[in-house]
Amino acid sequence: MGSTGRYPQNDSAPAIQSPAVPSPAIHAPAIHAPAIHAPAIHAEQLCRHYRMGENLIRAVDGVTLKVGAGEFVALLGSSGSGKSSVLNLIAGLDRPTSGSVIVHERNLAQLSREELARYRLHTVGMVFQSFNLIASMTLAENVELPMRFAEVDRGKRDSLAREALARVGLQARMNHRPSELSGGEQQRAALARALINRPRLLLADEPTGNLDSRTGTEIMNMVREFNQQLGMTVVMVTHERALAERYAQRLIFLADGRLVGDEANSAGPANASPDRASADGERP
Amino acid sequence: MRLPDLAELAVRNLRESLLRNSLTTIGISVGVASLVAMLSLGIGLQQLASRRLMKSGLFDTVVVTSRRDLRSFNREEERTGPAPGESRILDEPTRREIEHLPNVLEAYPDIRFITELRYEDKPHITTVAALPASAKSNDAFEAVQGHFFSSDMAPEAILQKTFAEELLGRTPKPGLDETNVAELAAPLLGKELTMRYAQREVSQSTAATTALGSVAVPGNESLGGAAYSVVSREQKLTIVGVADLDPESMRGPTRARVFLPLKLAESLHVMQPTDLREVSRAATDQPVYSSITVRVNNPAQIRAIEDAIKKMGLNTFSILDATRSLQQFFAVLDLFLGIFGSLALAVASIGIVNTLVMAILERRREIGIMKAIGASDGDVKKLFFAEAGAMGILGGIVGVALGWAIGQVINLGTNVYLKRQSLPPEHFWSVPWWLVGAAILFAFIVSLAAGLYPAGRAARLDPVQALRYE
Numbered sequence: 001m002g003s004t005g006r007y008p009q010n011d012s013a014p015a016i017q018s019p020a021v022p023s024p025a026i027h028a029p030a031i032h033a034p035a036i037h038a039p040a041i042h043a044e045q046l047c048r049h050y051r052m053g054e055n056l057i058r059a060v061d062g063v064t065l066k067v068g069a070g071e072f073v074a075l076l077g078s079s080g081s082g083k084s085s086v087l088n089l090i091a092g093l094d095r096p097t098s099g100s101v102i103v104h105e106r107n108l109a110q111l112s113r114e115e116l117a118r119y120r121l122h123t124v125g126m127v128f129q130s131f132n133l134i135a136s137m138t139l140a141e142n143v144e145l146p147m148r149f150a151e152v153d154r155g156k157r158d159s160l161a162r163e164a165l166a167r168v169g170l171q172a173r174m175n176h177r178p179s180e181l182s183g184g185e186q187q188r189a190a191l192a193r194a195l196i197n198r199p200r201l202l203l204a205d206e207p208t209g210n211l212d213s214r215t216g217t218e219i220m221n222m223v224r225e226f227n228q229q230l231g232m233t234v235v236m237v238t239h240e241r242a243l244a245e246r247y248a249q250r251l252i253f254l255a256d257g258r259l260v261g262d263e264a265n266s267a268g269p270a271n272a273s274p275d276r277a278s279a280d281g282e283r284p
Numbered sequence: 285m286r287l288p289d290l291a292e293l294a295v296r297n298l299r300e301s302l303l304r305n306s307l308t309t310i311g312i313s314v315g316v317a318s319l320v321a322m323l324s325l326g327i328g329l330q331q332l333a334s335r336r337l338m339k340s341g342l343f344d345t346v347v348v349t350s351r352r353d354l355r356s357f358n359r360e361e362e363r364t365g366p367a368p369g370e371s372r373i374l375d376e377p378t379r380r381e382i383e384h385l386p387n388v389l390e391a392y393p394d395i396r397f398i399t400e401l402r403y404e405d406k407p408h409i410t411t412v413a414a415l416p417a418s419a420k421s422n423d424a425f426e427a428v429q430g431h432f433f434s435s436d437m438a439p440e441a442i443l444q445k446t447f448a449e450e451l452l453g454r455t456p457k458p459g460l461d462e463t464n465v466a467e468l469a470a471p472l473l474g475k476e477l478t479m480r481y482a483q484r485e486v487s488q489s490t491a492a493t494t495a496l497g498s499v500a501v502p503g504n505e506s507l508g509g510a511a512y513s514v515v516s517r518e519q520k521l522t523i524v525g526v527a528d529l530d531p532e533s534m535r536g537p538t539r540a541r542v543f544l545p546l547k548l549a550e551s552l553h554v555m556q557p558t559d560l561r562e563v564s565r566a567a568t569d570q571p572v573y574s575s576i577t578v579r580v581n582n583p584a585q586i587r588a589i590e591d592a593i594k595k596m597g598l599n600t601f602s603i604l605d606a607t608r609s610l611q612q613f614f615a616v617l618d619l620f621l622g623i624f625g626s627l628a629l630a631v632a633s634i635g636i637v638n639t640l641v642m643a644i645l646e647r648r649r650e651i652g653i654m655k656a657i658g659a660s661d662g663d664v665k666k667l668f669f670a671e672a673g674a675m676g677i678l679g680g681i682v683g684v685a686l687g688w689a690i691g692q693v694i695n696l697g698t699n700v701y702l703k704r705q706s707l708p709p710e711h712f713w714s715v716p717w718w719l720v721g722a723a724i725l726f727a728f729i730v731s732l733a734a735g736l737y738p739a740g741r742a743a744r745l746d747p748v749q750a751l752r753y754e
């Protein structure tokens with residue numbers, strides 16, 4: 001099975017480059033025709049119920065939302081409101097009880113388990129609150145792992161992993177194990193791993209939840225850079241409204257599994273960031 | 285995921301919980317070692333038995349008789365084959381034809397007669413038989429006191445132990461069956477025996493005056509000349525050997541007590557029982573044999589050769605059935621030993637299941653992570669299979685080495701014991717190459733089978749649940 005051929009995003013997405021050296025080439029080919037009409041993510045009456053004995057827990061209960069390609073969206077809500085559940089459904093880690101999630105015109109509910117795995121491998125990059133690096137592997141091996149599943153050639157893997165770690169400033173630590181690193185460093189490695197197969201979607205579940213605010217800012221700046229320079233769609237779960245307002249273009253509020261608010265970030269980074277403006281300007 | 289990646293990840297995972305995986309692998313090794321040990325013993329014993337039996341000459345021999353004998357070994361054949369009167373005669377052309385059949389080493393006539401032998405002027409009556417030169421390598425004659433015939437025509441004789449006792453006038457005491465053959469042979473070797481026998485001589489008008497009588501075919505004018513004389517002769521023989529043979533367990537020709545070289549015996553034209561039946565042929569110079577012994581280069585070929593000879597219209601007899609049941613016995617023995625050996629491997633395979641199920645519990649989160657970053661069910665399954673397979677192959681290799689070592693130790697120990705009992709050392713432990721390969725392969729397959737359930741379980745693991753665990 002052609003792993004890259006099936007996913008046009010890989011052809012059009014530019015190679016991830018060091019955010020320190022923005023290239024004009026990054027912006028030009030990022031968007032292609034269907035993206036204009038179809039959103040990157042389209043959830044329709046999305047439900048995920050859990051049966052606990054007699055009780056039915058409605059973790060996600062009829063959520064409908066659209067996220068455009070290249071958008072940076074924050075999912076907000078109190079604990080237990082269903083943020084992670086929604087994110088897992090978009091990530092193809094879980095299947096909806098009813099409703100549909102369509103990501104780049106693919107209805108995840110209709111994909112086989114095998115197809116879902118391929119979707120996670122090539123289209124989605126995930127970052128978690130608890131970093132979720134594999135403890136027995138070095139950073140380089142952790143970053144290389146998705147390429148093993150994607151059957152990338154060994155020689156290519158080494159240089160790509162090295163590059164990715166250099167991009168998040170960890171080239172000196174690549175042969176260390178996660179336990180030897182700080183939380184911020186671990187989350188940077190996790191970011192490098194999430195981006196190694198050039199996904200179109202970056203899904204982050206409270207990526208700064210375990211970090212102090214300074215380290216959190218560092219991580220968030222990186223996420224914003226990927227969003228702006230690579231045109232990557234970002235959905236970030238957080239319960240910190242301030243953080244969401246600083247980085248996201250749009251804020252979506254959940255409560256008890258229902259969508260209770262969806263607003264553009266008025267105080268948002270679109271105005272604050274000059275980068276953002278230039279990126280928007282080139283987008284039709 | 286590609287195979288080298290799988291192997292690498294599997295080995296690294298195995299190293300992560302080194303102690304547990306080593307113990308599991310040792311379990312497999314012990315299982316494989318026990319299997320190898322059991323089967324090696326079975327194979328070794330079988331080889332030992334067939335080596336022994338091959339040497340005894342029991343299992344590579346077919347005895348051919350003519351149907352004209354009317355003493356068929358098998359009654360059914362008598363009814364289905366050609367009538368005895370139409371059957372082939374066992375003469376020299378027939379012998380040569382048999383000898384040219386594929387896989388036949390030699391075919392020689394059985395010459396045997398009862399006659400009188402004089403030793404130091406005392407007569408002794410016994411059965412005399414001819415031995416082919418090839419009998420020299422026969423187990424029974426390997427331990428002969430003195431030596432084997434110096435040539436196929438030499439006027440020499442080898443005596444059976446009991447006949448040597450008779451010549452010396454000794455009677456073995458009933459309790460003590462251990463007669464020293466060397467002691468018996470010493471006074472006899474080099475001494476002379478005089479054999480008196482009845483020679484069949486083709487009748488001529490100038491028939492020998494010493495003729496004991498003559499046989500003619502009456503009532504048939506055309507065969508009027510077909511007659512031969514029976515003449516009394518003497519032959520001096522030098523005793524060259526005394527052999528300790530068990531006359532009951534040996535094949536046909538060794539049931540005699542005095543042996544002559546085959547060519548010499550043939551040249552004597554001793555009157556044979558068949559000469560009376562085949563009177564018209566006996567009156568020529570061509571001998572007619574009562575039976576022919578056929579030696580085969582491989583006991584497995586006996587049936588084919590027997591069939592070929594039967595097609596020639598002759599009767600055959602072999603101890604094929606005995607080898608068949610022997611093979612059956614060893615097949616059953618090997619099966620039992622294999623089952624007992626596999627039992628340990630079965631227990632070891634439960635160890636694999638246990639270890640891998642433990643690994644799933646321990647690596648729940650890791651499996652969840654791998655799935656979240658794009659591993660398919662198949663990838664996870666293959667990874668666990670690879671771990672099970674790696675333990676299997678490693679355990680198999682160590683186990684074969686262990687089994688081989690156990691075999692060597694037992695071999696050594698038994699040979700020390702045999703030596704103490706002043707018995708010759710024996711090699712009854714054999715690890716053939718196919719067993720090495722088969723044992724490792726078997727360990728690998730058993731391990732994969734053991735990995736089936738854990739791998740399936742790991743593959744089905746729900747990543748969301750796995751990642752919820754902190």
Ligand SMILES: Nc1ncnc2c1ncn2[C@@H]1O[C@H](COP(=O)(O)OP(=O)(O)OP(=O)(O)O)[C@@H](O)[C@H]1O
Nearest residue numbers: 050052057059077078079080081082083084085086
């Ligand atoms: N496997 C499950 N079985 C039963 N209930 C579940 C399961 N997974 C999630 N839930 C329930 O679904 C609801 C939503 O959970 P979810 O993890 O999506 O919340 P969240 O918004 O991410 O909360 P937090 O901010 O604490 O991470 C919760 O009430 C949770 O208890």
Ligand SMILES: [Mg+2]
Nearest residue numbers: 083084085205
């Ligand atoms: Mg959550």
